[in-house]
Amino acid sequence: MAILEVENLRKNFDKLEVLKGISFSLEKGEALSIIGSSGSGKTTLLRCMNFLEMPTSGRITVNTDAGAHVLFDGSRAKALTEAEIRKNRLHFGLVFQSFNLFPQYTALENVTLAPRLQAKTREDYKANSKAILKEINEHGLALLAQMGLADRADYHPHQLSGGQQQRVAIARALALEPDILCFDEPTSALDPELTGEVLKVIRGLAEKKTTMIIVTHEMGFAHDVSDNVIFMDGGVIVEQGPPSQVLENPREERTRQFLRGYGG
Amino acid sequence: MFEQQFPIVFHSLNVGFLQTLKLFAVTLIGALPLGLIISFGSMSRFKPLSALTRTFVWIIRGTPLMLQLIIIYYGPGLLGNNWWGGGETGRFLASAIAFVINYACYFSEIYRGGIQGVPQGQREAGEVLGLTKAQIFFRVTLLQMIKRIVPPMSNEIITLVKDTSLARIISLQEIIWAGQSFLKGSQGISGIIWPLFFTGLYYLAFSGLLTILLARLEKKLDYFH
Ligand SMILES: Nc1ncnc2c1ncn2[C@@H]1O[C@H](COP(=O)(O)OP(=O)(O)OP(=O)(O)O)[C@@H](O)[C@H]1O
Ligand SMILES: [Mg+2]
Numbered sequence: 001m002a003i004l005e006v007e008n009l010r011k012n013f014d015k016l017e018v019l020k021g022i023s024f025s026l027e028k029g030e031a032l033s034i035i036g037s038s039g040s041g042k043t044t045l046l047r048c049m050n051f052l053e054m055p056t057s058g059r060i061t062v063n064t065d066a067g068a069h070v071l072f073d074g075s076r077a078k079a080l081t082e083a084e085i086r087k088n089r090l091h092f093g094l095v096f097q098s099f100n101l102f103p104q105y106t107a108l109e110n111v112t113l114a115p116r117l118q119a120k121t122r123e124d125y126k127a128n129s130k131a132i133l134k135e136i137n138e139h140g141l142a143l144l145a146q147m148g149l150a151d152r153a154d155y156h157p158h159q160l161s162g163g164q165q166q167r168v169a170i171a172r173a174l175a176l177e178p179d180i181l182c183f184d185e186p187t188s189a190l191d192p193e194l195t196g197e198v199l200k201v202i203r204g205l206a207e208k209k210t211t212m213i214i215v216t217h218e219m220g221f222a223h224d225v226s227d228n229v230i231f232m233d234g235g236v237i238v239e240q241g242p243p244s245q246v247l248e249n250p251r252e253e254r255t256r257q258f259l260r261g262y263g264g
Numbered sequence: 265m266f267e268q269q270f271p272i273v274f275h276s277l278n279v280g281f282l283q284t285l286k287l288f289a290v291t292l293i294g295a296l297p298l299g300l301i302i303s304f305g306s307m308s309r310f311k312p313l314s315a316l317t318r319t320f321v322w323i324i325r326g327t328p329l330m331l332q333l334i335i336i337y338y339g340p341g342l343l344g345n346n347w348w349g350g351g352e353t354g355r356f357l358a359s360a361i362a363f364v365i366n367y368a369c370y371f372s373e374i375y376r377g378g379i380q381g382v383p384q385g386q387r388e389a390g391e392v393l394g395l396t397k398a399q400i401f402f403r404v405t406l407l408q409m410i411k412r413i414v415p416p417m418s419n420e421i422i423t424l425v426k427d428t429s430l431a432r433i434i435s436l437q438e439i440i441w442a443g444q445s446f447l448k449g450s451q452g453i454s455g456i457i458w459p460l461f462f463t464g465l466y467y468l469a470f471s472g473l474l475t476i477l478l479a480r481l482e483k484k485l486d487y488f489h
Pocket of ligand 1: 036037040042043
């Protein structure tokens with residue numbers, strides 16, 4: 001069963017309908033890229049899945065080993081409580097275009113902040129706090145090492161390059177072991193010479209079968225790394241399929257037009 | 265001559281300076297929290313409240329503190345109320361109220377800048393990590409706000425040191441008043457102006473000390489940008 005099912009998702013900002021019925025599913029271990037022109041609703045879609053925006057209608061279901069969780073169902077009358085929203089969010093991680101690292105914390109502290117706060121709610125925390133915190137720290141260090149930042153654990157964000165900051169942000173998102181990791185144009189805020197190191201890290205995650213949704217303008221990267229590609233335009237999915245279809249032999253004229261802008 | 269005058273003048277100036285310090289301290293103690301409340305009012309999503317608060321802040325910041333002192337001190341008398349009495353206690357109370365309101369309005373703008381200056385992305389990053397609203401405030405945004413608030417707040421605090429002298433206009437017996445009294449005649453001394461000049465040293469010493477302390481605080485927050 002698909003790990004994520006999004007059905008007929010809609011989002012309005014007042015009268016403006018930004019998502020006009022988005023449906024797709026994602027298998028465990030799949031890397032899905034979302035491409036589309038500016039304003040097509042890609043960011044809004046990711047923000048809805050992370051509950052930074054509340055969808056107007058539709059359904060979001062996550063299927064894990066623990067069972068099916070309907071995170072959002074627009075046909076239900078009752079609004080989600082804050083606690084429910086927080087629980088929903090833990091299924092997803094989000095890496096922002098602008099990193100949004102916490103400036104007052106070191107790289108390692110950025111990565112371990114949320115796990116440390118979460119551990120405090122564990123029943124055995126009082127008795128084992130030392131061991132638990134040690135484990136969280138080691139996990140954080142291992143993640144930074146995986147990002148190629150083993151020697152930067154104690155640096156503050158302003159002491160790191162943009163590419164390094166974004167890799168810390170990826171480690172921070174991974175630290176909570178989300179079912180699905182979302183990226184919103186992870187390299188768009190970077191100088192061209194720094195995009196490579198971030199893309200390499202994401203490629204590594206794809207090789208390890210991390211379930212991912214990547215909004216990107218890097219067509220070559222999307223082609224190499226994704227199992228499936230979605231092309232969005234004007235708040236709808238125009239075309240979806242494997243990269244060999246969507247990026248190489250698009251069926252839709254709108255997709256072709258869009259790709260022409262990238263010299264494809 | 266000078267040797268006999270100096271101890272008398274010195275003592276008077278010390279007494280005056282104590283009143284200056286008292287006004288300074290009471291203003292800070294009152295205006296720091298009141299300013300925060302006013303800033304919440306001005307940021308309120310309830311339009312009438314934010315409009316009202318901002319209008320009030322605009323009026324207070326747009327008129328001289330000296331005028332506000334005069335209105336608060338003499339206003340009630342014009343209406344037939346002798347609220348403040350004739351004594352130093354009444355003058356101090358009126359000064360304290362005028363200063364607290366005035367400085368709270370300036371502080372509220374600093375708080376607002378500090379709070380709104382933290383990028384929305386910081387809160388959102390906390391949210392997607394499953395942090396609660398309280399955790400986001402205390403663990404993510406609070407220190408960033410403080411860092412933004414400290415430098416402009418330091419400026420205002422240094423300004424306040426000197427602004428306390430405005431209370432002279434309603435004859436509060438602060439240090440300028442004390443220095444001036446020897447010009448007109450007090451304790452058998454009259455017609456000397458140096459005590460008034462001498463008050464400058466008190467202000468310099470105190471604002472110098474504050475500058476050092478506040479710079480230290482700023483430096484403490486220098487480890488992040
Ligand atoms: N909070 C909001 N309020 C009102 N309109 C919004 C809001 N957020 C986004 N929009 C509008 O929704 C539309 C889709 O925006 P979105 O950011 O999702 O596009 P995008 O595909 O991510 O574009 P880009 O490639 O430029 O990042 C745009 O027209 C935008 O102006
Ligand atoms: Mg976007």
